[in-house]
Amino acid sequence: MRDNAFWIILQRLRTPLIVIVVTYAIAILGMVLIPGLDDKGNVYHLSFFDAFYFISYTASTIGFGETPYDFTYPQRLWVVVCIYLTAIGWFYTISAVISIISDKTLKKEMIKGRFVRQVQNFKSDFIIVLGYNRVNSEIIKRIRKANIDVVLVDHNADIINLFQLEESSMGVPVMVEDALLTSTLKDAGVNSPYCNAVISHFYKEEKNLRITILIRFLNPKVKVITRATLHDTIIAISDTDIAKVENPFEIFAKRFEIAxxxxxxLILENWIYKNADLADKASYLPEGRYIICGYGRLGKLIKEKLDKHGMDYIIIDENNVGTDEMIKNETFICANADDRDVLLKAGIESAVVLVAGTQNDIDNMSLFITAKKLNPDLYVISRVNTMKEISIFEKSDINWLFMIEKILINKTSLQISQPLKHSFLKRVLYKDEEWGTSLVNLLKAQLGDNPQLLHLTINEEKAFAIYHVLKANKPIGLNILLKSLANWQNYHKAIPLFLKRNGDEFLLPSNELLEIGDEILFACDAESREEIELIASNIYDLHYVQTGEEKRNWLLSKVISLL
Structure with missing residues (x-):
């Protein structure tokens, strides 16, 4: 049954209801059978309705008196019996109702029923978030800020209670249940046509794999955004064809190579993520000897990048063992990296970069302190495993913090709330330094250190004027949106960064002919943003930048002609 709470109530109230019915039936039957006297002394019997009426107000302790005539002593004696009989029945029933109200199973089913109804009432795209932690907490805040509905599921009631104290919890359906169950995913709305994606960032990667497989069979149209760092798990999740796998170690290794x-x-990426503006100084990672402390998932990926670019390095780890080739080439030391003598042996005094990449944040901080004493000019990159200790790292002089949780937050929230920016960034990350330098300098020269980003979709809602021109099969170019409303022969400062059309993507598009459904990302300031929006939506402004003439209002022209 769909509404389990209703059937639980019926089941628990079955006996109390039977008790009430039986006590009322006995009381009413007795009142009907026992003879009474009317006001003339004649024998009479109460009708069933009169008996029911009398027992109803007597049993409920209201007491309107004897009706329709004064009772005889046999009737009054039976009334005494009825009073105690029905009172016992009501006491039993009321105690049963109180017991039902406090029943945990019923409460859980009622909460679940309300949750399912809330999800079913969604008539726009929503996201299911599985598990509430620091990463998902920040993701929910950013998604809600973009006016996207969210559904949250977590097995821990205390964690859900903490979430409901947050401002971002307003309007978010929550359910305390095991997210690894098919029934839970169905209740959360995975089969809904409005379910856009499921976010699963469990630390245990087998859970993320299980979630992905379940959703693959429940609704293959829903994409799963999940984290995975182990090679076999990444392959297994990717094979479902519905998952976007986020490996924070690979993401950072790519950023390391870009640096x-x-x-x-990297300056462009930080600007898009709003971590910094374009005024940041661009500087290459130093050339020289790199010391990598920790040869786990992060250490191995950084080694690959250093090998690719022919950089000098040495790796220190007391748990993981390097290959025979690494030991032969003296690029691996099996020892505790937080040992002064080991660091000196690795060449810390002449090294240029230290990567503190262990799984323990305190060990990484200790490495930083020790290494800086031995080489104050050292450039330090440190891994931060949890944002619990982020304040300590931020107060230090560490040059570059690799925060696993922040990477997941940035990447997940951007592709959910601002997918066009995410697509643009994916293309940008594979460009070279010359391209990046040119774009940064162009943006700074034309729009300043912190330009705004505008996402415009060519549809009837967002670009009414252009939509209807295209609907009439009239060609119109992208440059029309760059014209100035002050002088149609001039251009404002906005720069088109990206155009997405069905499966095609264009970086820094020129005067492309627009089509219905095009999505365009502009870099702009407040003034040019307003002009783009006006040209796209207002037929009079569009006509002006096309012809240089003010479009006349037909009704206004008619009134003027009559005058």
């Missing part, structure tokens, strides 16, 4: 070859690309 070696194209630092202006």
């Amino acid at each position: 070696l070859t194209a630092p202006h690309i």
